[in-house]
Amino acid sequence: MSFQIMGTGKAHPQFSLTNDQLSTIVDTNDEWITSRSGIKTRFIATTETGLELTATASNQALANAGIAAADLDLIICATLQGDNVTPSLACMVQQEIGAHCPAFDLNAACTGFIYALDVAAAYLDSGRADKVLVVACEMMSKHLDWNHRSTCVLFGDGAGAVVLQKGDGLLARVLTAQSDTEQALLIPGFNNINPFSQLPHRPNVLSMSGRKVFKFAVGAMVKDVKKVLAQAGLTPAQVKMVIPHQANIRIIQSAAKLLGFTEEQTAIGIQHYGNTSSASIPLLLDDLWRQGKIQRGDIIVLSAFGGGFTTGACIIKL
Template sequence: MTRRSIIAGTGSALPKRVVTNHELAQTVDTSDEWIVERSGIRQRHMAGEGETTSTLAIEAARKALTAAGIDGSQIGLIVLATTTPDQTFPATATIVQDAIGSNGGIAFDVAAVCSGFLYALGVADSMLRAGMAQRALVIGAETMTRLLDWEDRATCVLFGDGAGAVVLETREVAEDGPGILTTHLHADGAHNELLYVDGGPSTTQSVGHLRMKGREVFRHAVVNLADVLGNVLKECDLSPADVDWVVPHQANQRILDATAKKLGLPPEKVVVTVDRHANTSAASVPLALDCAVQDGRIKRGDLLVLEAMGGGFTWGASLIRF
């Protein structure tokens, strides 16, 4: 027997407003054909009045709690990954904590952009196995459209808003039982200028806009993601053929295709939601995971690989038996 963090429930939330490529083309110098060809995106959800990172996170958290069959008072740890917190401080995780009634436990935010959920998952798993709590909520939530420069047509069409959450619970399981098997995380700050926001409290005292050099990001993403996926499989003496589902960060359909090809993974094993949700940064992986759980593709016992890369650069992967 071994002690592991298992995924007891998943949940997600999306803003009410859906913006298609055609609608976006009414105000941005672009077209549906141009966006689909370069990214695979057909629509995205955009937060409106009264919809914030915390409201989306709270909705996703409540759904995950319901799926796990527990209430908020049983959660001892909340780790929320976001690039777009409601406030500079306090942490958005504390807003979620109060809303679900888990006051008194641990709650904090993690900032690793599109890799944020993987970072949050790794931190929560380590803390649970260290005995700091028995159950955790791990959330990725973003309102990325509020960071966009709508005159930057190459970038503004790529992002959307949303949230996803999982409930983790520590249990004693058999070696071939469920739970997080391993998580690998990396960062390389030398590439800051390729994907960043040009503002912040200590420089401009205001929030800036997202800036990205897409061609260079694409090149690094394919190499880094293929490497980290290979490493988590190697650590557990597994091969791509053993994987039931890859749940990747939904940045760009071309990155998803290229990464799968580099690893020799069939496309039908890759969960894809980028066409419906666009790039929701830290929300991307848990949102895609919940979609595949809800539609019945992902089942108990399946071997999953979650992976992401984002600004920083940060990247990582987690191998999980669901």
């Protein structure tokens, strides 16, 4: 059973920030950013809210699927944090698009979209839903220290969505979680303003041990994708496209090479979007779908890793 993807959608802010523009804010340059990460530009919110991007991506996916928001049975929004802690982004977008179904946010960091697909599959399999909207939205620009060159150059804002219905398109999946005890990838909760607290104040901006995350990411992607290929009884040659989480072009290329995927099979959009966390896979999925690079009947592999640490991969027949 599980699901079939009925339609896809995406949204990003208007403003595209170049590496050269970044070099006027922090001590960096286009050559360093391009060679270390593959990123040339990223979209950064100026006037847009997370809700606006989420609603635009969701409405596009609904139009592409040919169904009305009122027909949805569930909305799952993958996000590190919506515009508010409460109401959730999922509840806000439910009203914005005119849906009436249950709605909740899910945080599995950059793996959030794959975790959300898995939850959606469970609802569809159990018969508790017929049509599910899974939308991922990340406003990474609000989590960054814009004085910190080793992190602020890497991320961007965006949203991507899919509408799912019952079907037999989910061929295999794997999810993992392991505690990042050394806090190699961290965004602390809130500035501590409780007057009784004796805990230290921690600014709530992203910090990362890039090399540790890099090493973890390549190993995790290779392991997860090998597992789902084995579960589905498929070889890399039978896969039309692998759509990896877009964190660093060198992570993607190393993992793809170790797995035996060709350049043509490996989807890359990091040059335009930067790392948009859980939104990176559905953003690219929508681009590839609308460009006709993937079509109904094709087999695709999704693979992600992120804070937690979380990882996940799945194989979908479109």
